[in-house]
Amino acid sequence: MKKMYLSCLLLTSLFINAQTDIDAIMMSKNNLCAGAVYQHSSWDQYWEGSFKRTNLNLGDVSTQSVAIMGNYGISDKLNFIFSAPYVKTKASAGTMKGQEGIQDLSLTLKYMPIEKTVNKNTYSVYVLGSYSTPLSDYTADYLPLSLGLKSKTGTLRLMGDYQRDHFSTTLSAAYVKRSNIIIERNSYLTNHEVIYSNEVAMPDAISVNFRTGYRSNRLIAEFIIDNWVTQKGGFNITKNNMPFPSNTMNAIRYGVYSKYTLKKIPALSILGGYNYVAEGKNIGQSKAIYAGLFYIINFEKKSNESEQ
Template sequence: MKKTILCCFLLTAFLTNAQTDTDAIMMGKQNFCVGSIYQYSSWKQYWEGSIKRDNLNMGTVSTKSISMMGNYGISDNLNVLFSLPYVQTNASAGTMSGQKGIQDLSLTLKYMPIEKNIGNGIFSLYVIGGFSTPVSNYTPDYLPLSIGLHTKTGQIRLMGDYQIGKLFTTISGTYIKRGNATLDRNTYLTDEIHYTNKVDMPDAIAVNFRFGYRSSRLIAEAVLDNWVTQSGGFDITKNNMPFISNTMNTLKYGFNSKYTFKNLPELSIVSGCNFVVSGRNVGQSNTVYGGLFYILNLKKTQKEDEK
Protein backbone atom coordinates (compact mmCIF):
# COMPACT_ATOMS: atom_id res chain seq x y z
CA MET A 1 0.00 0.00 0.00
CA LYS A 2 1.42 3.38 -1.04
CA LYS A 3 1.49 5.93 1.79
CA THR A 4 3.83 8.92 1.57
CA ILE A 5 3.65 9.70 5.29
CA LEU A 6 4.01 6.13 6.58
CA CYS A 7 7.39 4.58 7.42
CA CYS A 8 8.02 2.00 8.85
CA PHE A 9 15.36 -13.08 13.58
CA LEU A 10 14.58 -13.61 16.61
CA LEU A 11 17.07 -16.25 17.70
CA THR A 12 16.88 -15.56 21.43
CA ALA A 13 20.07 -13.61 22.17
CA PHE A 14 20.17 -12.04 18.71
CA LEU A 15 18.59 -8.91 17.39
CA THR A 16 14.95 -8.85 16.31
CA ASN A 17 14.58 -6.58 13.33
CA ALA A 18 11.94 -3.88 13.38
CA GLN A 19 10.03 -5.57 10.57
CA THR A 20 10.23 -2.73 8.05
CA ASP A 21 10.73 -5.36 5.35
CA THR A 22 7.71 -7.45 6.42
CA ASP A 23 5.01 -4.77 6.52
CA ALA A 24 2.86 -3.72 3.55
CA ILE A 25 3.95 -0.07 3.57
CA MET A 26 5.85 1.68 0.78
CA MET A 27 7.65 4.99 0.95
CA GLY A 28 6.66 7.52 -1.72
CA LYS A 29 9.12 8.48 -4.44
CA GLN A 30 12.12 10.49 -3.14
CA ASN A 31 10.95 10.27 0.46
CA PHE A 32 13.53 9.10 2.99
CA CYS A 33 12.45 7.71 6.36
CA VAL A 34 15.25 7.47 8.93
CA GLY A 35 15.22 6.68 12.61
CA SER A 36 16.41 4.56 15.48
CA ILE A 37 14.96 1.68 17.51
CA TYR A 38 15.96 0.51 20.98
CA GLN A 39 15.25 -3.11 21.86
CA TYR A 40 15.55 -5.26 24.98
CA SER A 41 15.23 -9.06 25.01
CA SER A 42 15.74 -11.59 27.83
CA TRP A 43 15.22 -15.23 28.76
CA LYS A 44 15.80 -17.61 31.68
CA GLN A 45 14.66 -20.92 30.21
CA TYR A 46 15.69 -22.51 26.93
CA TRP A 47 15.08 -25.59 24.83
CA GLU A 48 17.88 -28.16 24.55
CA GLY A 49 16.52 -29.92 21.51
CA SER A 50 12.86 -30.39 22.46
CA ILE A 51 13.57 -30.46 26.23
CA LYS A 52 12.91 -27.23 28.12
CA ARG A 53 15.56 -26.40 30.72
CA ASP A 54 16.86 -23.81 33.16
CA ASN A 55 20.46 -22.65 33.12
CA LEU A 56 21.25 -21.53 36.67
CA ASN A 57 24.91 -20.98 35.73
CA MET A 58 23.90 -18.03 33.52
CA GLY A 59 20.76 -16.69 35.20
CA THR A 60 18.94 -14.30 32.89
CA VAL A 61 20.50 -13.82 29.45
CA SER A 62 19.67 -10.40 28.03
CA THR A 63 20.34 -8.48 24.84
CA LYS A 64 20.17 -4.71 24.37
CA SER A 65 20.42 -3.16 20.94
CA ILE A 66 20.01 0.16 19.21
CA SER A 67 19.60 0.20 15.45
CA MET A 68 19.89 2.92 12.85
CA MET A 69 17.36 2.25 10.10
CA GLY A 70 16.25 3.90 6.88
CA ASN A 71 13.85 3.49 3.96
CA TYR A 72 14.19 5.43 0.69
CA GLY A 73 11.56 5.56 -2.05
CA ILE A 74 13.31 5.06 -5.38
CA SER A 75 9.78 5.10 -6.80
CA ASP A 76 6.32 4.63 -5.34
CA ASN A 77 6.66 0.90 -6.07
CA LEU A 78 10.34 0.33 -5.26
CA ASN A 79 12.05 1.01 -1.92
CA VAL A 80 15.53 0.38 -0.59
CA LEU A 81 15.99 -0.20 3.16
CA PHE A 82 18.98 -0.48 5.48
CA SER A 83 19.58 -1.43 9.10
CA LEU A 84 22.72 -1.33 11.26
CA PRO A 85 22.47 -2.44 14.91
CA TYR A 86 24.78 -2.03 17.88
CA VAL A 87 24.25 -5.01 20.21
CA GLN A 88 25.23 -5.77 23.82
CA THR A 89 24.66 -9.09 25.60
CA ASN A 90 24.83 -10.00 29.28
CA ALA A 91 24.30 -12.91 31.69
CA SER A 92 23.16 -12.13 35.24
CA ALA A 93 25.02 -15.09 36.79
CA GLY A 94 28.15 -17.15 36.19
CA THR A 95 31.56 -16.19 34.86
CA MET A 96 30.81 -15.63 31.16
CA SER A 97 30.95 -11.98 30.19
CA GLY A 98 28.78 -10.50 27.47
CA GLN A 99 29.76 -9.14 24.10
CA LYS A 100 29.10 -5.76 22.56
CA GLY A 101 29.67 -4.17 19.19
CA ILE A 102 28.27 -3.34 15.77
CA GLN A 103 26.60 -6.40 14.30
CA ASP A 104 25.52 -6.83 10.64
CA LEU A 105 24.57 -4.33 7.93
CA SER A 106 21.31 -5.28 6.19
CA LEU A 107 20.25 -3.97 2.77
CA THR A 108 16.83 -4.75 1.29
CA LEU A 109 14.95 -4.02 -1.93
CA LYS A 110 11.17 -3.99 -1.63
CA TYR A 111 9.08 -4.05 -4.84
CA MET A 112 5.29 -3.85 -5.20
CA PRO A 113 4.35 -5.09 -8.71
CA ILE A 114 0.61 -5.39 -8.02
CA GLU A 115 -1.89 -3.14 -6.26
CA LYS A 116 -5.49 -3.56 -7.33
CA ASN A 117 -9.08 -3.43 -6.07
CA ILE A 118 -10.55 -6.84 -5.33
CA GLY A 119 -14.05 -6.97 -3.88
CA ASN A 120 -14.42 -4.32 -1.19
CA GLY A 121 -10.72 -4.05 -0.52
CA ILE A 122 -7.26 -3.49 -1.98
CA PHE A 123 -4.85 -6.35 -2.64
CA SER A 124 -1.09 -5.68 -2.83
CA LEU A 125 1.69 -8.10 -3.77
CA TYR A 126 5.33 -7.56 -2.77
CA VAL A 127 8.61 -9.17 -3.78
CA ILE A 128 11.47 -8.49 -1.35
CA GLY A 129 15.14 -9.38 -1.58
CA GLY A 130 17.73 -8.74 1.10
CA PHE A 131 21.39 -9.19 1.99
CA SER A 132 23.28 -8.84 5.25
CA THR A 133 26.96 -8.97 6.09
CA PRO A 134 28.99 -8.58 9.31
CA VAL A 135 30.69 -5.20 9.67
CA SER A 136 32.81 -5.92 12.74
CA ASN A 137 35.13 -8.72 13.81
CA TYR A 138 32.94 -10.17 16.56
CA THR A 139 33.14 -13.90 17.27
CA PRO A 140 30.06 -16.09 16.71
CA ASP A 141 31.62 -18.95 18.69
CA TYR A 142 30.40 -17.73 22.07
CA LEU A 143 26.72 -18.63 22.23
CA PRO A 144 24.42 -17.69 23.82
CA LEU A 145 26.29 -14.41 24.38
CA SER A 146 27.49 -13.83 20.83
CA ILE A 147 25.99 -10.72 19.22
CA GLY A 148 25.40 -12.57 15.93
CA LEU A 149 26.32 -15.52 13.72
CA HIS A 150 28.94 -13.63 11.64
CA THR A 151 27.73 -15.03 8.33
CA LYS A 152 26.63 -13.44 5.09
CA THR A 153 22.92 -13.94 4.49
CA GLY A 154 20.62 -13.58 1.52
CA GLN A 155 16.85 -13.79 1.57
CA ILE A 156 13.88 -13.67 -0.78
CA ARG A 157 10.35 -12.95 0.43
CA LEU A 158 6.92 -13.04 -1.22
CA MET A 159 4.23 -11.09 0.62
CA GLY A 160 0.52 -10.41 0.09
CA ASP A 161 -1.63 -7.79 1.81
CA TYR A 162 -5.39 -7.24 1.73
CA GLN A 163 -7.05 -4.18 3.27
CA ILE A 164 -10.77 -3.44 3.65
CA GLY A 165 -11.36 0.04 5.00
CA LYS A 166 -8.89 0.35 7.85
CA LEU A 167 -8.63 -3.37 8.62
CA PHE A 168 -5.91 -5.47 7.00
CA THR A 169 -4.21 -8.83 6.95
CA THR A 170 -0.71 -9.60 5.65
CA ILE A 171 1.07 -12.91 5.09
CA SER A 172 4.60 -13.54 3.86
CA GLY A 173 7.00 -16.41 3.33
CA THR A 174 10.79 -16.04 3.31
CA TYR A 175 13.66 -18.29 2.31
CA ILE A 176 16.95 -17.43 4.05
CA LYS A 177 20.23 -18.58 2.50
CA ARG A 178 23.26 -18.42 4.78
CA GLY A 179 26.95 -18.55 3.86
CA ASN A 180 29.66 -20.34 5.78
CA ALA A 181 30.89 -18.97 9.10
CA THR A 182 34.55 -18.90 10.15
CA LEU A 183 35.71 -19.81 13.65
CA ASP A 184 38.90 -18.88 15.51
CA ARG A 185 39.79 -22.58 15.90
CA ASN A 186 40.63 -25.38 13.49
CA THR A 187 38.41 -28.16 14.87
CA TYR A 188 34.88 -28.30 16.22
CA LEU A 189 32.28 -30.91 17.12
CA THR A 190 28.69 -31.08 15.86
CA ASP A 191 27.29 -34.59 15.52
CA GLU A 192 30.78 -35.45 14.26
CA ILE A 193 34.28 -33.98 14.44
CA HIS A 194 35.27 -31.37 11.82
CA TYR A 195 38.94 -30.56 11.14
CA THR A 196 38.36 -27.08 9.72
CA ASN A 197 37.48 -23.58 10.84
CA LYS A 198 34.63 -23.29 8.28
CA VAL A 199 31.08 -24.03 9.44
CA ASP A 200 28.42 -24.97 6.91
CA MET A 201 25.38 -23.01 8.09
CA PRO A 202 21.87 -24.39 7.53
CA ASP A 203 19.31 -22.33 5.63
CA ALA A 204 15.94 -21.36 7.10
CA ILE A 205 12.33 -20.61 6.17
CA ALA A 206 10.22 -17.98 7.95
CA VAL A 207 6.46 -17.41 7.74
CA ASN A 208 4.94 -14.18 9.06
CA PHE A 209 1.22 -13.44 9.55
CA ARG A 210 -0.20 -10.15 10.80
CA PHE A 211 -3.58 -8.48 11.05
CA GLY A 212 -4.94 -5.29 12.54
CA TYR A 213 -5.88 -1.65 12.01
CA ARG A 214 -4.14 0.69 9.58
CA SER A 215 -4.83 4.37 8.93
CA SER A 216 -2.72 7.37 7.92
CA ARG A 217 -1.94 8.13 11.59
CA LEU A 218 -2.18 4.82 13.45
CA ILE A 219 -1.16 1.23 12.83
CA ALA A 220 -1.91 -1.44 15.45
CA GLU A 221 -1.36 -5.10 14.63
CA ALA A 222 -1.01 -8.59 16.05
CA VAL A 223 1.79 -10.74 14.62
CA LEU A 224 2.49 -14.48 14.46
CA ASP A 225 5.97 -15.50 13.28
CA ASN A 226 7.45 -18.96 12.68
CA TRP A 227 11.16 -19.56 11.93
CA VAL A 228 12.21 -23.11 10.90
CA THR A 229 15.82 -24.19 10.27
CA GLN A 230 16.28 -26.43 7.24
CA SER A 231 18.37 -29.59 6.93
CA GLY A 232 21.95 -29.42 8.14
CA GLY A 233 21.35 -28.28 11.71
CA PHE A 234 21.58 -30.41 14.86
CA ASP A 235 20.47 -30.25 18.50
CA ILE A 236 22.48 -28.90 21.42
CA THR A 237 24.20 -31.85 23.06
CA LYS A 238 23.26 -32.49 26.69
CA ASN A 239 24.72 -30.00 29.19
CA ASN A 240 26.74 -28.32 26.44
CA MET A 241 26.87 -24.82 24.99
CA PRO A 242 24.85 -24.06 21.85
CA PHE A 243 26.69 -23.95 18.51
CA ILE A 244 26.12 -21.61 15.58
CA SER A 245 24.89 -24.34 13.20
CA ASN A 246 22.35 -25.74 15.67
CA THR A 247 18.80 -26.18 14.51
CA MET A 248 17.12 -23.04 15.89
CA ASN A 249 13.33 -22.97 15.54
CA THR A 250 10.98 -20.39 17.04
CA LEU A 251 7.27 -19.73 17.14
CA LYS A 252 6.39 -16.33 18.57
CA TYR A 253 3.51 -13.91 18.76
CA GLY A 254 3.65 -10.17 19.24
CA PHE A 255 2.06 -6.76 18.91
CA ASN A 256 3.29 -3.69 16.99
CA SER A 257 2.08 -0.11 16.85
CA LYS A 258 2.99 3.06 15.01
CA TYR A 259 1.61 6.54 15.66
CA THR A 260 2.13 9.56 13.39
CA PHE A 261 1.79 12.96 15.04
CA LYS A 262 -1.07 15.06 13.67
CA ASN A 263 0.71 18.42 13.85
CA LEU A 264 4.03 16.97 12.65
CA PRO A 265 3.16 14.20 10.16
CA GLU A 266 6.82 13.64 9.29
CA LEU A 267 7.45 12.27 12.81
CA SER A 268 6.24 8.90 14.07
CA ILE A 269 6.77 6.72 17.12
CA VAL A 270 6.87 2.92 16.98
CA SER A 271 6.67 0.32 19.74
CA GLY A 272 6.02 -3.37 20.15
CA CYS A 273 6.69 -6.63 21.93
CA ASN A 274 6.92 -10.33 21.13
CA PHE A 275 7.06 -13.58 23.06
CA VAL A 276 8.49 -16.97 22.10
CA VAL A 277 5.94 -19.69 22.89
CA SER A 278 7.78 -22.72 21.54
CA GLY A 279 11.17 -23.49 20.09
CA ARG A 280 14.10 -25.80 19.59
CA ASN A 281 17.64 -24.95 20.77
CA VAL A 282 16.65 -21.36 21.60
CA GLY A 283 15.77 -19.38 24.70
CA GLN A 284 12.17 -18.61 25.63
CA SER A 285 12.65 -14.93 25.03
CA ASN A 286 10.48 -11.88 25.75
CA THR A 287 11.24 -8.74 23.72
CA VAL A 288 10.13 -5.10 23.83
CA TYR A 289 11.16 -2.24 21.54
CA GLY A 290 10.48 1.41 20.82
CA GLY A 291 11.77 4.06 18.45
CA LEU A 292 11.32 7.30 16.52
CA PHE A 293 11.31 7.89 12.75
CA TYR A 294 11.33 11.04 10.65
CA ILE A 295 10.50 11.44 6.94
CA LEU A 296 12.48 13.78 4.71
CA ASN A 297 10.93 14.86 1.40
CA LEU A 298 14.08 14.99 -0.72
CA LYS A 299 12.17 15.93 -3.84
CA LYS A 300 10.87 19.05 -2.13
CA THR A 301 14.36 19.88 -0.83
CA GLN A 302 15.83 19.49 -4.31
CA LYS A 303 13.28 21.88 -5.81
CA GLU A 304 13.99 24.47 -3.10
CA ASP A 305 17.73 24.24 -3.81
CA GLU A 306 17.11 24.89 -7.53
CA LYS A 307 15.30 28.15 -6.83
Protein backbone atom coordinates in the same frame (compact mmCIF):
# COMPACT_ATOMS: atom_id res chain seq x y z
CA MET B 1 -2.76 3.62 1.78
CA LYS B 2 0.19 1.94 0.09
CA LYS B 3 1.82 5.35 -0.47
CA MET B 4 1.67 6.18 3.20
CA TYR B 5 4.27 8.62 4.46
CA LEU B 6 5.88 6.22 6.95
CA SER B 7 7.18 2.73 6.42
CA CYS B 8 9.38 1.71 9.35
CA LEU B 9 9.05 -1.29 11.61
CA LEU B 10 10.93 -3.07 14.35
CA LEU B 11 14.13 -4.78 15.34
CA THR B 12 13.45 -8.42 16.16
CA SER B 13 15.46 -11.01 18.07
CA LEU B 14 19.18 -11.53 17.60
CA PHE B 15 18.90 -14.53 15.29
CA ILE B 16 15.99 -13.33 13.16
CA ASN B 17 17.62 -9.98 12.39
CA ALA B 18 16.07 -6.64 11.69
CA GLN B 19 12.52 -6.76 10.31
CA THR B 20 12.29 -3.50 8.38
CA ASP B 21 10.89 -5.13 5.26
CA ILE B 22 7.77 -7.10 6.12
CA ASP B 23 5.19 -4.36 6.54
CA ALA B 24 2.87 -3.84 3.56
CA ILE B 25 3.57 -0.12 3.23
CA MET B 26 5.70 1.66 0.64
CA MET B 27 7.58 4.93 0.96
CA SER B 28 6.68 7.57 -1.61
CA LYS B 29 9.25 8.55 -4.23
CA ASN B 30 12.15 10.68 -2.94
CA ASN B 31 11.05 10.32 0.70
CA LEU B 32 13.42 9.03 3.38
CA CYS B 33 12.16 7.58 6.66
CA ALA B 34 15.06 7.38 9.13
CA GLY B 35 15.32 6.78 12.83
CA ALA B 36 16.32 4.41 15.62
CA VAL B 37 14.76 1.56 17.60
CA TYR B 38 15.78 0.44 21.09
CA GLN B 39 15.04 -3.15 22.13
CA HIS B 40 15.51 -5.11 25.33
CA SER B 41 15.02 -8.88 25.40
CA SER B 42 15.75 -11.47 28.08
CA TRP B 43 15.25 -15.14 28.98
CA ASP B 44 16.06 -17.51 31.81
CA GLN B 45 14.73 -20.70 30.19
CA TYR B 46 15.77 -22.23 26.87
CA TRP B 47 15.24 -25.32 24.77
CA GLU B 48 18.12 -27.81 24.58
CA GLY B 49 16.79 -29.53 21.48
CA SER B 50 13.15 -30.04 22.45
CA PHE B 51 13.92 -30.18 26.19
CA LYS B 52 13.10 -26.98 28.07
CA ARG B 53 15.50 -26.17 30.89
CA THR B 54 17.27 -23.52 32.96
CA ASN B 55 21.00 -23.04 33.55
CA LEU B 56 22.26 -21.61 36.85
CA ASN B 57 25.61 -20.85 35.20
CA LEU B 58 23.85 -18.32 32.96
CA GLY B 59 20.97 -17.02 35.04
CA ASP B 60 19.05 -14.35 33.14
CA VAL B 61 20.49 -13.71 29.65
CA SER B 62 19.64 -10.27 28.28
CA THR B 63 20.27 -8.43 25.04
CA GLN B 64 20.03 -4.69 24.49
CA SER B 65 20.27 -3.16 21.05
CA VAL B 66 19.90 0.15 19.26
CA ALA B 67 19.33 -0.09 15.52
CA ILE B 68 19.72 2.74 13.04
CA MET B 69 17.25 2.20 10.20
CA GLY B 70 16.15 3.91 7.03
CA ASN B 71 13.76 3.44 4.11
CA TYR B 72 14.15 5.49 0.92
CA GLY B 73 11.59 5.64 -1.86
CA ILE B 74 13.43 5.19 -5.17
CA SER B 75 9.95 5.23 -6.68
CA ASP B 76 6.43 4.66 -5.37
CA LYS B 77 6.86 0.97 -6.21
CA LEU B 78 10.54 0.44 -5.31
CA ASN B 79 12.09 1.10 -1.88
CA PHE B 80 15.62 0.73 -0.52
CA ILE B 81 15.86 -0.26 3.17
CA PHE B 82 18.91 -0.45 5.45
CA SER B 83 19.57 -1.22 9.12
CA ALA B 84 22.59 -1.58 11.41
CA PRO B 85 22.22 -2.50 15.12
CA TYR B 86 24.60 -1.95 18.03
CA VAL B 87 24.18 -4.91 20.40
CA LYS B 88 25.12 -5.59 24.04
CA THR B 89 24.66 -8.98 25.74
CA LYS B 90 24.86 -9.97 29.40
CA ALA B 91 24.39 -12.99 31.67
CA SER B 92 23.38 -12.38 35.29
CA ALA B 93 25.22 -15.44 36.66
CA GLY B 94 28.35 -17.46 35.97
CA THR B 95 31.69 -16.39 34.55
CA MET B 96 30.80 -15.77 30.89
CA LYS B 97 31.36 -12.13 29.98
CA GLY B 98 28.86 -10.35 27.76
CA GLN B 99 29.75 -8.92 24.36
CA GLU B 100 29.21 -5.45 22.93
CA GLY B 101 29.57 -3.97 19.44
CA ILE B 102 28.12 -3.39 15.99
CA GLN B 103 26.39 -6.43 14.54
CA ASP B 104 25.36 -6.79 10.85
CA LEU B 105 24.42 -4.42 8.04
CA SER B 106 21.18 -5.38 6.28
CA LEU B 107 20.24 -4.03 2.83
CA THR B 108 16.87 -4.68 1.19
CA LEU B 109 15.15 -3.83 -2.08
CA LYS B 110 11.36 -3.93 -1.78
CA TYR B 111 9.26 -3.96 -4.96
CA MET B 112 5.47 -3.79 -5.32
CA PRO B 113 4.57 -5.11 -8.81
CA ILE B 114 0.83 -5.44 -8.14
CA GLU B 115 -1.67 -3.19 -6.39
CA LYS B 116 -5.32 -3.53 -7.35
CA THR B 117 -8.48 -2.15 -5.76
CA VAL B 118 -11.80 -3.92 -6.31
CA ASN B 119 -14.74 -2.11 -4.69
CA LYS B 120 -13.36 -1.34 -1.21
CA ASN B 121 -10.82 -4.18 -1.23
CA THR B 122 -7.16 -3.52 -2.02
CA TYR B 123 -4.84 -6.41 -2.94
CA SER B 124 -1.06 -5.98 -3.14
CA VAL B 125 1.91 -8.23 -3.91
CA TYR B 126 5.51 -7.50 -2.90
CA VAL B 127 8.86 -9.07 -3.78
CA LEU B 128 11.86 -8.41 -1.53
CA GLY B 129 15.53 -9.22 -1.87
CA SER B 130 17.88 -8.73 1.10
CA TYR B 131 21.58 -9.09 1.87
CA SER B 132 23.33 -8.89 5.24
CA THR B 133 26.99 -8.93 6.22
CA PRO B 134 28.88 -8.49 9.53
CA LEU B 135 30.10 -4.95 10.24
CA SER B 136 32.60 -5.96 12.94
CA ASP B 137 34.89 -8.87 13.73
CA TYR B 138 32.80 -10.25 16.58
CA THR B 139 33.02 -13.87 17.76
CA ALA B 140 30.16 -16.07 16.53
CA ASP B 141 31.25 -19.14 18.53
CA TYR B 142 30.33 -17.67 21.92
CA LEU B 143 26.61 -18.40 22.16
CA PRO B 144 24.35 -17.44 23.81
CA LEU B 145 26.30 -14.19 24.34
CA SER B 146 27.54 -13.68 20.77
CA LEU B 147 26.44 -10.52 18.96
CA GLY B 148 25.29 -12.60 15.99
CA LEU B 149 26.09 -15.63 13.85
CA LYS B 150 28.54 -13.79 11.54
CA SER B 151 27.13 -15.43 8.41
CA LYS B 152 26.53 -13.47 5.23
CA THR B 153 22.92 -14.01 4.19
CA GLY B 154 20.77 -13.59 1.12
CA THR B 155 16.98 -13.54 1.53
CA LEU B 156 14.16 -13.73 -1.01
CA ARG B 157 10.69 -12.90 0.34
CA LEU B 158 7.25 -12.95 -1.27
CA MET B 159 4.48 -11.02 0.46
CA GLY B 160 0.76 -10.51 -0.08
CA ASP B 161 -1.48 -7.91 1.58
CA TYR B 162 -5.24 -7.41 1.81
CA GLN B 163 -6.91 -4.24 3.09
CA ARG B 164 -10.56 -3.21 3.46
CA ASP B 165 -11.23 0.16 5.07
CA HIS B 166 -8.92 0.09 8.12
CA PHE B 167 -8.68 -3.70 8.45
CA SER B 168 -5.54 -5.30 7.01
CA THR B 169 -3.96 -8.75 6.77
CA THR B 170 -0.43 -9.46 5.55
CA LEU B 171 1.24 -12.82 4.91
CA SER B 172 4.84 -13.31 3.80
CA ALA B 173 7.32 -16.15 3.41
CA ALA B 174 11.08 -16.00 2.88
CA TYR B 175 13.97 -18.32 2.15
CA VAL B 176 17.23 -17.35 3.87
CA LYS B 177 20.51 -18.57 2.30
CA ARG B 178 23.47 -18.44 4.70
CA SER B 179 27.19 -18.62 3.98
CA ASN B 180 29.73 -20.73 5.89
CA ILE B 181 31.58 -19.11 8.77
CA ILE B 182 35.07 -19.47 10.27
CA ILE B 183 35.46 -20.10 14.01
CA GLU B 184 38.50 -19.85 16.27
CA ARG B 185 39.04 -23.58 16.85
CA ASN B 186 40.10 -26.47 14.63
CA SER B 187 37.35 -28.95 15.50
CA TYR B 188 33.81 -29.10 16.87
CA LEU B 189 31.26 -31.73 17.87
CA THR B 190 27.88 -32.29 16.25
CA ASN B 191 25.25 -34.80 17.41
CA HIS B 192 26.91 -37.53 15.33
CA GLU B 193 30.60 -36.81 14.81
CA VAL B 194 33.64 -34.63 15.39
CA ILE B 195 34.35 -32.21 12.53
CA TYR B 196 38.07 -31.47 12.14
CA SER B 197 37.80 -28.04 10.58
CA ASN B 198 37.43 -24.39 11.56
CA GLU B 199 34.84 -23.86 8.81
CA VAL B 200 31.21 -24.30 9.80
CA ALA B 201 28.47 -24.99 7.24
CA MET B 202 25.48 -22.87 8.23
CA PRO B 203 22.01 -24.29 7.54
CA ASP B 204 19.53 -22.22 5.56
CA ALA B 205 16.20 -21.14 7.04
CA ILE B 206 12.59 -20.38 6.13
CA SER B 207 10.68 -17.53 7.74
CA VAL B 208 6.88 -17.11 7.66
CA ASN B 209 5.22 -13.96 9.03
CA PHE B 210 1.51 -13.22 9.55
CA ARG B 211 0.17 -9.89 10.76
CA THR B 212 -3.34 -8.49 11.03
CA GLY B 213 -5.03 -5.50 12.62
CA TYR B 214 -5.90 -1.84 12.17
CA ARG B 215 -4.13 0.40 9.66
CA SER B 216 -4.80 4.07 8.92
CA ASN B 217 -2.73 7.09 7.89
CA ARG B 218 -2.14 7.98 11.55
CA LEU B 219 -2.30 4.72 13.50
CA ILE B 220 -1.22 1.12 12.95
CA ALA B 221 -1.97 -1.60 15.51
CA GLU B 222 -1.20 -5.23 14.62
CA PHE B 223 -1.05 -8.71 16.09
CA ILE B 224 1.90 -10.73 14.71
CA ILE B 225 2.83 -14.40 14.43
CA ASP B 226 6.34 -15.22 13.21
CA ASN B 227 7.72 -18.70 12.51
CA TRP B 228 11.46 -19.30 11.90
CA VAL B 229 12.43 -22.84 10.81
CA THR B 230 16.03 -23.98 10.26
CA GLN B 231 16.50 -26.24 7.25
CA LYS B 232 18.57 -29.41 6.74
CA GLY B 233 22.08 -29.34 8.18
CA GLY B 234 21.42 -28.04 11.68
CA PHE B 235 21.71 -30.13 14.86
CA ASN B 236 20.61 -29.90 18.49
CA ILE B 237 22.64 -28.55 21.39
CA THR B 238 24.50 -31.47 22.90
CA LYS B 239 23.60 -32.31 26.51
CA ASN B 240 24.84 -29.73 29.05
CA ASN B 241 26.88 -27.97 26.38
CA MET B 242 26.98 -24.46 24.92
CA PRO B 243 24.92 -23.62 21.83
CA PHE B 244 26.75 -23.70 18.50
CA PRO B 245 26.27 -21.36 15.49
CA SER B 246 25.00 -24.14 13.18
CA ASN B 247 22.48 -25.51 15.66
CA THR B 248 18.90 -25.91 14.53
CA MET B 249 17.22 -22.76 15.87
CA ASN B 250 13.44 -22.82 15.47
CA ALA B 251 11.06 -20.31 17.02
CA ILE B 252 7.37 -19.41 16.97
CA ARG B 253 6.86 -15.88 18.24
CA TYR B 254 3.71 -13.91 19.06
CA GLY B 255 3.68 -10.17 19.35
CA VAL B 256 1.92 -6.84 19.07
CA TYR B 257 3.08 -3.76 17.20
CA SER B 258 1.83 -0.18 17.00
CA LYS B 259 2.88 3.03 15.31
CA TYR B 260 1.42 6.50 15.77
CA THR B 261 2.06 9.53 13.55
CA LEU B 262 1.86 12.85 15.38
CA LYS B 263 -0.93 15.13 14.18
CA LYS B 264 0.95 18.38 14.74
CA ILE B 265 4.24 16.95 13.37
CA PRO B 266 3.13 14.59 10.56
CA ALA B 267 6.73 13.77 9.63
CA LEU B 268 7.39 12.28 13.09
CA SER B 269 6.17 8.87 14.25
CA ILE B 270 6.48 6.84 17.44
CA LEU B 271 6.45 3.04 17.39
CA GLY B 272 6.57 0.30 19.98
CA GLY B 273 5.77 -3.31 20.58
CA TYR B 274 6.25 -6.54 22.45
CA ASN B 275 6.91 -10.14 21.41
CA TYR B 276 7.76 -13.44 23.05
CA VAL B 277 8.88 -16.89 21.95
CA ALA B 278 6.07 -19.36 22.64
CA GLU B 279 7.74 -22.47 21.22
CA GLY B 280 11.26 -23.20 20.11
CA LYS B 281 14.21 -25.50 19.64
CA ASN B 282 17.79 -24.63 20.71
CA ILE B 283 16.80 -21.04 21.48
CA GLY B 284 15.95 -18.99 24.55
CA GLN B 285 12.32 -18.37 25.50
CA SER B 286 12.81 -14.64 25.22
CA LYS B 287 10.48 -11.74 25.92
CA ALA B 288 11.26 -8.50 24.10
CA ILE B 289 10.02 -4.94 24.27
CA TYR B 290 11.00 -2.22 21.81
CA ALA B 291 10.34 1.45 21.02
CA GLY B 292 11.55 3.88 18.39
CA LEU B 293 11.30 7.29 16.75
CA PHE B 294 11.30 7.98 13.01
CA TYR B 295 11.28 11.13 10.93
CA ILE B 296 10.46 11.74 7.27
CA ILE B 297 12.57 13.90 4.96
CA ASN B 298 10.80 14.81 1.72
CA PHE B 299 13.51 15.32 -0.92
CA GLU B 300 10.87 15.73 -3.62
CA LYS B 301 9.63 18.92 -2.00
CA LYS B 302 13.15 20.32 -1.63
CA SER B 303 13.90 19.51 -5.29
CA ASN B 304 10.78 21.34 -6.47
CA GLU B 305 11.60 24.38 -4.34
CA SER B 306 15.14 24.43 -5.72
CA GLU B 307 13.89 24.32 -9.31
CA GLN B 308 11.46 27.18 -8.65
